[in-house]
Amino acid sequence: MKILHILDHSLPIHSGYTFRTRAILKSQIAMGWEVAGVTGPRYNKPDPDPEIEEGLTFYRTAPVKKAIAPFGELREVKALADRVIAVAREWKPDLLHAHSPALDGLAGLRAAKALKLPLVYEIRAFWEDAAVGNGTGTEGSAIYRLTRAVESHVVKNADAVAVICEGLKGDLIARGTPANKVMVSPNGVDLELFGEIPPPDLDLAAKLGIEPGDIIGFIGSFYDYEGLDDLIAAMPMIVARRPKAQLLLVGGGPMEAALKTQAEASGVAANIHFIGRVPHTEVERYYSLIDVLAYPRKSMRLTDLVTPLKPLEAMAQRRLVAASDVGGHKELIEDGVTGTLFAADDPAALAKSVADMLDDRSGWEAMRDRGRAFVERERNWGVNVARYRPVYEKLIGPR
Incomplete structure (x- = not known):
């Protein structure tokens, strides 16, 4: 054929x-x-x-x-x-x-x-x-x-x-x-490209001035619909519960300047790190440091109808995912089973969801296993x- x-x-x-x-x-x-x-x-x-x-x-x-x-x-x-x-x-x-x-x-x-x-x-x-x-x-x-x-x-x-x-x-x-x-x-997901994530890259952590543990991350493009402004707005509430929490924003895009301005005005600016775009070969180093990948997409026709790829890649790499409850995410993530869903356009709901995950690590391995199995079976x-x-x-x- x-x-x-x-x-x-x-x-x-x-x-x-x-x-x-x-x-x-x-x-x-x-x-x-x-x-x-x-x-x-x-x-x-x-x-x-x-x-x-x-x-x-x-x-x-x-x-x-x-x-x-x-x-x-x-x-x-x-x-x-x-x-x-x-x-x-x-x-x-x-x-x-x-x-x-x-x-x-x-x-x-x-x-x-x-x-x-x-x-x-x-x-x-x-x-x-x-x-x-x-x-x-x-x-x-x-x-x-x-x-x-x-x-x-x-x-x-x-x-x-x-x-x-x-x-x-x-x-x-x-x-x-x-x-x-x-x-x-x-x-x-091409499962041959996503094996086990290596142990936390301590050299990279030292270069960034952070300690592994309680690391929240987003890796992708900085478009408005991704809701990264809500993620930055949630950080003071997360840090109030988890003082060592750090946010790594890896990538770039149209919203980058506005997001940096918002982060600089935040009371927890020191906990928010803009990494910029990194070569594809380097991305795995950042994944190795991140405990929870956050996907706070805003609620609109685009995000309700279309499924993103990044949460699947994260699950394939046995990373935890926390995502807004837009339709595209709900096709991929089963709340409490393969990840966590929170109310879209609500920084407080986002903060509670992520902080709850960081508070209780007892179910992390089982959730990672279920996420990886879902990708292997259906995606x-x-x-x-x-x-x-x-x-x-x-x-x-x-x-």
Whole structure:
């Protein structure tokens, strides 16, 4: 079976999007399938073409001349569709698999029609909601409604639809999409990359000026919807109960300056540490110091519908997780079993949840075991990607 994936961007760019793509393609290769990708004109450099990254082949679409919306976007769709058609006529795939955003889906529809191939369209998030979460869009605006309408058009005309979680599936069904047209392929973890965390890195702790124990951490991007302002607001309450508690914030993003200003004004500023972005090879050192990974996402459409990847990685590494009770988290974490859930948008609830965990360590090992077992059983990529097989085979069968 040969599958040509249509992508917004890919490796060597590092993002949650590219890591999911890498996992899907590598798992499909492990299943004996042939795969390749075609990326759009916005992000990846056009040369070399094709480009081999980590053993994966990606064909590139050349940039297009910029124009005001929607003419620039329509040019991008045409350019990507033309590139997919050209690659497909040479490579001869059995099926096209387009991944959100919806512009990729439009290009996929155009190419599939020209090539007379089936199209699977995969939604990783509703991009209009992602824009609201990132602060670059407004819910209900004209652009929001247009993006939603385009996505609905692609979903209606694709041969099958894949989503990463039940929240997205439920929303599509509510729009009128038949339930049997939508499959769920959840975010997963490459268990070969996440073994046992080494003992606390004492050299790193000394460099940071902290002592291991009572370490709360967040590793990821600093977007507003992540709720890191609530985590910083909770720190004085946590320190009141656990005086040695320290917060490590590893990463960066649009909210970094505002969060640093908030932390500097906090009465426990000395307990809050901004680490900055660190190389992927160094991240494990910080995980080794952290007792509780905190994920205080705010309650909004984006976080209620979409499941994040970071809590799964933390559980795979046998780390404790404390997360807000938004819908995306509730699909991953069973309160009191594989982690702890607290009320979203409530620093006091966050503080109590984390402090309670730090107060009582008697159940830590059992909770870590259950979290790791959940990932092994239900969220590893081998299991997830196998879910595509019956969908692909059904679409390819008549050919």
